[in-house]
Amino acid sequence: MSIQTDSNSSYTAPGIDGMVEDWSADKQAFDVPWGKLMMWIFLLSDTFIFSIFLTGYMNVRLSQTDNWPNPSEVFALEIAGHHMPLILIAIMTFVLITSSGTMAMAVNFAYNRDRRRTVILMAATALLGASFVGMQAFEWSKLISEGVRPWENPFGAAQFGSTFFMITGFHGMHVTAGVIYLTVIARRVARGYYEDKGYAIVEITGLYWHFVDLVWVFIFAFFYLW
Amino acid sequence: MQNVAIADQPDHLHDPQTFITKYVYSQDHKVIAIQYGLTAVFVGLIALVLSGLMRLQLGFPDTFDFIDPSAYLQFVTMHGMIMVIYLLTALLLGGFGNYLIPLMVGARDMVFPFMNMLSYWFYLLSVIVLLASFFVPGGPTGAGWTLYPPQAILGGTPGYDWGIILMLASLAIFIVAFTMGGLNYVTTVLQARTHGMTLMRMPLTIWGIFTATVLGLLAFPALLVSAIMMMLDKTLGTSFFMPALVSLGENLDYSGGSPVLFQHLFWFFGHPEVYIVALPAFGMVSDVLATHARKNIFGYRMMVWAIVGIGGLSFFVWAHHMYVSGMDPKFGFFFATTTLIIAVPTAIKVYNWILTLYRGNIHLTVPMLFAIGFIFTFTHGGLTGLFLGNVTVDLPLSDTYFVVAHFHMVMGVSPIMVLFAAIYHWYPLMTGRMFNERLGKIHFWFTFLGTYAIYLPMHYLGFLGVPRRYFAMGSTDFIPESAQSLNASITISALIVGLSQLIFLYNVFWSLRHGKPAGHNPWGATSLEWQTPDVPPRHGNWGHDLPKVYRWAYDYSVPGAKDDFIPQNHPISAFEQTADQHEGHK
Numbered sequence: 103m104s105i106q107t108d109s110n111s112s113y114t115a116p117g118i119d120g121m122v123e124d125w126s127a128d129k130q131a132f133d134v135p136w137g138k139l140m141m142w143i144f145l146l147s148d149t150f151i152f153s154i155f156l157t158g159y160m161n162v163r164l165s166q167t168d169n170w171p172n173p174s175e176v177f178a179l180e181i182a183g184h185h186m187p188l189i190l191i192a193i194m195t196f197v198l199i200t201s202s203g204t205m206a207m208a209v210n211f212a213y214n215r216d217r218r219r220t221v222i223l224m225a226a227t228a229l230l231g232a233s234f235v236g237m238q239a240f241e242w243s244k245l246i247s248e249g250v251r252p253w254e255n256p257f258g259a260a261q262f263g264s265t266f267f268m269i270t271g272f273h274g275m276h277v278t279a280g281v282i283y284l285t286v287i288a289r290r291v292a293r294g295y296y297e298d299k300g301y302a303i304v305e306i307t308g309l310y311w312h313f314v315d316l317v318w319v320f321i322f323a324f325f326y327l328w
Numbered sequence: 329m330q331n332v333a334i335a336d337q338p339d340h341l342h343d344p345q346t347f348i349t350k351y352v353y354s355q356d357h358k359v360i361a362i363q364y365g366l367t368a369v370f371v372g373l374i375a376l377v378l379s380g381l382m383r384l385q386l387g388f389p390d391t392f393d394f395i396d397p398s399a400y401l402q403f404v405t406m407h408g409m410i411m412v413i414y415l416l417t418a419l420l421l422g423g424f425g426n427y428l429i430p431l432m433v434g435a436r437d438m439v440f441p442f443m444n445m446l447s448y449w450f451y452l453l454s455v456i457v458l459l460a461s462f463f464v465p466g467g468p469t470g471a472g473w474t475l476y477p478p479q480a481i482l483g484g485t486p487g488y489d490w491g492i493i494l495m496l497a498s499l500a501i502f503i504v505a506f507t508m509g510g511l512n513y514v515t516t517v518l519q520a521r522t523h524g525m526t527l528m529r530m531p532l533t534i535w536g537i538f539t540a541t542v543l544g545l546l547a548f549p550a551l552l553v554s555a556i557m558m559m560l561d562k563t564l565g566t567s568f569f570m571p572a573l574v575s576l577g578e579n580l581d582y583s584g585g586s587p588v589l590f591q592h593l594f595w596f597f598g599h600p601e602v603y604i605v606a607l608p609a610f611g612m613v614s615d616v617l618a619t620h621a622r623k624n625i626f627g628y629r630m631m632v633w634a635i636v637g638i639g640g641l642s643f644f645v646w647a648h649h650m651y652v653s654g655m656d657p658k659f660g661f662f663f664a665t666t667t668l669i670i671a672v673p674t675a676i677k678v679y680n681w682i683l684t685l686y687r688g689n690i691h692l693t694v695p696m697l698f699a700i701g702f703i704f705t706f707t708h709g710g711l712t713g714l715f716l717g718n719v720t721v722d723l724p725l726s727d728t729y730f731v732v733a734h735f736h737m738v739m740g741v742s743p744i745m746v747l748f749a750a751i752y753h754w755y756p757l758m759t760g761r762m763f764n765e766r767l768g769k770i771h772f773w774f775t776f777l778g779t780y781a782i783y784l785p786m787h788y789l790g791f792l793g794v795p796r797r798y799f800a801m802g803s804t805d806f807i808p809e810s811a812q813s814l815n816a817s818i819t820i821s822a823l824i825v826g827l828s829q830l831i832f833l834y835n836v837f838w839s840l841r842h843g844k845p846a847g848h849n850p851w852g853a854t855s856l857e858w859q860t861p862d863v864p865p866r867h868g869n870w871g872h873d874l875p876k877v878y879r880w881a882y883d884y885s886v887p888g889a890k891d892d893f894i895p896q897n898h899p900i901s902a903f904e905q906t907a908d909q910h911e912g913h914k
Contacts, residue, residue: 126527128877131518136439140515143545147507150549154593158553161589162568168584253565253581261584264566268556 135302138309145313148276152317155272156324159265171257173326176250177241191326194237195318198277201230202315205308212304217291220304224288227311231281238274242267266325273321276314283307355441356867360448361427362758364418367448371455372415373829378407380826387819389800397799398486401470404797405487406462408473409495412601413502414455416743420608421506421544422451424750425513425537427758431857432534434522434875436868438512447512450505457498464490472797474598477569477590481562483576492562496555503548503555513541522856524877528632529896531855531881532625535632536611539639540604546643547600554593561585588653595646602739603642607635609746610677613699615881616749617681619853620696621688622892624882626680634673634680641670651719652726660719667717671710678707689885689892693851694768698749701776702742709738712787727797730790733783741779748775748832755836756850757857760864761843767835771828778825785814852893855881859895 125131132139163170174187181189208223245266249256255263287307290296296303351359382403385395395403426444430437438444461468470486471479479485480492487495517530517538530538557568561582569590570582618625625631647655647663681703690696712734715721725731748771755763793806801807849858861871875897883894888903 122528123526128524128526129519129521131527136515136519139519140440140511143514144507144511147511147545147549150546151553154550154553154596158557158568158589158593161586161592162584165586166584252560253567259584260567264560264568268560268566272556 135300135306137306138302141306141309145309148313149317152273152320155269156320159269160324162261162265163259166259166261168259169257170259171255171262173328176245176257176262177326188326190237190241191322194234194241195322197230197237198234198315198318201227201234202312204230205311209305209308212291212301215301217294220301221288221292224284224291224304224307228281228284228288231277231284231311235274235277235281238270238277242270269321269325273314273317276317280311280314283310353445355437355445357426357430357438357441357444358758358865360444361423361425363448364422364426364451365424367452367455368415368419368423371410371459372419374459375407375410375415376826376829378403378410380823382407383819383822385799387816398467398470400799401472401797402468402486402491405470405472405475406468410458411740412473412605413499414458416605416739416747417506417544417601418451419747420605420743421513421537421541422448422509424533424608424612424747424754425541426509427754428533428857429513429516429537430520431860431865431869432531432855433517433520434525434856434870434877435516435520436870436874439515439520440512443508444512447505447509450501450508454498454501454505457494457501461487461491461494461498464494466490469495474591474594475558476594477558477561477585477587478571478573478582481558481570482573482580493559496559496562499555500552503552506544506548510541510545513537514545522874522877525856525896528629529877529880531611532614532628532631532635533608533611533855535635536607536609536614539635540607543600543607543639543642544604547597547604550593550597554590554597557593558590588650591650591653592647595649596643598649599646600639600642603638605739605743607639609702609743610635612750612753613702613746614677614681614684615853615855616695616699616746616753617684618882618884619753619851620691620693620699621685622691622852622884623684623688624884626683626686627676628880628882630676631680634676637673638670641666641673645670648717648722651722657719664717664719668714671714671717674710678703678710693752694763694765694772695749695753697769697772697776698745698752701772702745702749704776705737705745705779706742709734709736709742713738724793725790727795728790729786729794729796732796733786733790736786737779737783741783745775748772751836753851754857755839756846756863758864759840759843760846761839762846762850763839763843764835767831767838771831771835774828774831775825778821778828781821782818782825785818789814849895852891854883854893854895856896859897 177191178185178187179189180186204223205227208220208227211219211223245263250263250266252264252267254260284307287303291301291304350356354360354363381392381395382400384392385400426438429435466487466489468487469475469480469491471488471492475492475495481488485492517534521527521530557566560566561568561570565581567582567585569587570580570585571587572583573580614625614631644666645663647659648667651660651663685700712730716725716731716734752763752768755761789811792808792811794801794811801811846863848863851858856875856877857865859875860866860869877896878899879894879896881896883889883896885892886894886904889901
């Protein structure tokens with residue numbers, strides 16, 4: 103891992119001591135660009151934010167005396183006369199996970215310095231993300247029209263509305279920020295801004311995007327499927 | 329090697345030219361550090377004045393008309409919040425972290441200087457929002473620095489309408505600022521060290537700041553989330569923390585929330601926060617002690633592991649702040665155990681500081697006096713922590729002045745002692761001038777003895793059962809009359825200590841112009857920040873070439889060496905290599 107080792111610092115000890123020596127070798131602890139490590143640490147911090155949101159939600163839900171609405175029914179749609187539980191959420195999840203696929207391909211093409219394909223795939227990712235946010239806006243307006251508010255809820259416990267708007271809102275803000283981030287980076291890639299600097303930035307953007315997707319999987323599991 | 333672009337290419341550093349880019353919108357970590365420091369000291373002085381006002385009321389009740397019960401609660405709240413977050417956290421990490429990390433690890437700057445600058449401006453914004461709450465209708469919140477719901481947002485609590493909203497907003501902005509700075513500190517320590525600066529050669533200051541920053545990045549999310557939830561409870565009428573209740577004879581719309589959830593979230597942040605403040609102090613005091621005792625720090629590796637261990641354990645002790653919340657005794661037992669376990673690495677550190685002093689060539693300079701003072705105050709504050717960590721002892725002492733005395737000794741006075749030690753220690757580097765030694769010593773004795781005059785009697789008041797946060801005791805049977813005389817004496821000591829800080833301020837500003845020129849390395853320190861080509865260090869820190877590190881940061885009084893210290897960037901000489909073969913590797 104070490105980039106340059108001075109003769110006097112190449113001390114090797116057996117076992118855990120040796121591992122510590124090796125890992126703490128000079129200049130860099132991880133052989134990655136600064137921005138990438140910083141993004142990882144930020145995502146770790148952000149993980150704590152979402153974990154605490156979800157823990158708070160579970161606590162509120164478990165200590166509820168009012169009836170908790172059944173998410174499958176609340177989020178059901180009538181399409182062409184068929185009653186389809188969770189259909190919109192299923193589509194949203196599918197869209198977001200697809201966008202992770204296009205993002206991963208963009209990273210690959212970026213490292214191969216195929217700027218055209220990188221930009222197309224990043225734009226596709228941003229579009230999928232934007233359509234996710236659009237569907238979320240649709241879902242919000244449907245619930246609001248049915249009378250669900252942060253402070254009250256015709257189907258049962260008021261906290262259902264509170265946690266729904268808070269958690270999906272916070273996640274939606276992350277997706278929106280990600281769409282903006284992707285657009286800015288894609289524009290710079292298109293202009294050749296990274297020809298000298300290298301394309302690690304596309305991977306860093308990808309890390310953020312995959313994180314937002316991963317968080318959605320947990321929200322999907324804990325909020326919609328439970 | 330794009331990863332080390334800044335590190336090895338001084339040509340790419342554009343020296344700032346105009347006054348604005350040099351001192352206002354500066355991206356230089358040293359200027360940002362001083363901006364952080366001045367802002368933090370400024371709000372800290374406000375908090376100091378607030379504590380003086382509180383003491384006036386407690387020492388001489390019914391004397392001051394302008395302190396009514398609401399104002400008193402607002403003083404308590406703002407004093408606590410400002411001291412913990414906006415002074416200690418900001419000054420230790422934003423101030424000293426910013427100044428020392430790049431210099432001590434041999435980097436030219438933080439890895440992302442622009443973000444570092446944004447961090448300061450967000451911090452300033454959070455301070456402005458916080459101070460704005462003094463000027464809104466109803467004044468700042470008086471909910472206590474823990475902001476417990478439901479009372480924090482209910483009518484009857486001072487500042488329940490505007491103050492609490494500004495407080496929560498300010499905290500959220502502060503967290504954004506801290507995150508931008510913190511990501512920089514962690515990445516710089518991990519990725520931008522100079523040649524030969526392995527993690528295990530870093531000065532303990534850096535280990536302390538690094539670990540504290542990691543704690544902050546993982547603990548502040550809990551505060552952010554609880555602030556968001558309480559903000560929604562307040563503004564939108566959600567019921568995350570609010571149960572169904574009757575307030576001032578009125579049935580409120582809230583129902584089904586859990587106030588205890590807030591306590592868990594708050595203390596999941598709150599306890600690591602204690603160590604966010606303590607760990608940088610531990611690190612800096614280690615370096616000050618070693619430098620002024622002319623002796624290597626005792627048990628360097630153990631000191632590092634103790635810092636990391638304390639940091640890890642601090643996430644598993646939070647509920648010891650909540651023994652009286654009605655928790656299951658099994659949880660109380662668990663949290664009491666983890667709390668007492670954390671005393672082990674802490675005790676290792678205290679023993680190692682004392683063993684560093686043992687048979688050292690101790691120079692009783694001003695920074696050294698403050699560092700030794702810290703060992704006293706920290707040991708005393710830590711020992712009362714053992715009382716409060718045990719559930720059965722804590723229950724009767726909870727919410728009394730014993731608690732106030734405990735946390736002021738351990739996380740109020742102790743980090744402040746280290747901050748003074750650090751300011752006096754690094755003042756010659758930051759300004760290029762020495763401070764006035766005599767004034768510094770007077771400042772030390774007032775502060776150190778005054779601390780004991782204030783907080784020792786408070787322990788006694790706590791044993792008597794005097795409750796904290798009360799505006800006035802009234803005629804309470806179990807509290808004897810003499811408690812009032814004790815309160816008056818505490819107030820007088822507190823005012824004297826508060827005023828004696830003017831000596832410090834005077835010294836800092838007087839020495840800027842009239843201090844003796846410090847020259848290079850006046851303390852004979854080994855760590856890299858003293859080995860810069862210019863004092864104070866210029867933009868880019870290291871001139872043309874980065875320093876190369878050959879040894880750890882504590883080669884003091886090496887037998888056979890010419891001086892009693894060998895800087896980290898001096899190569900291993902022949903006599904040391906032969907000595908090494910006999911003693912094994914450091």
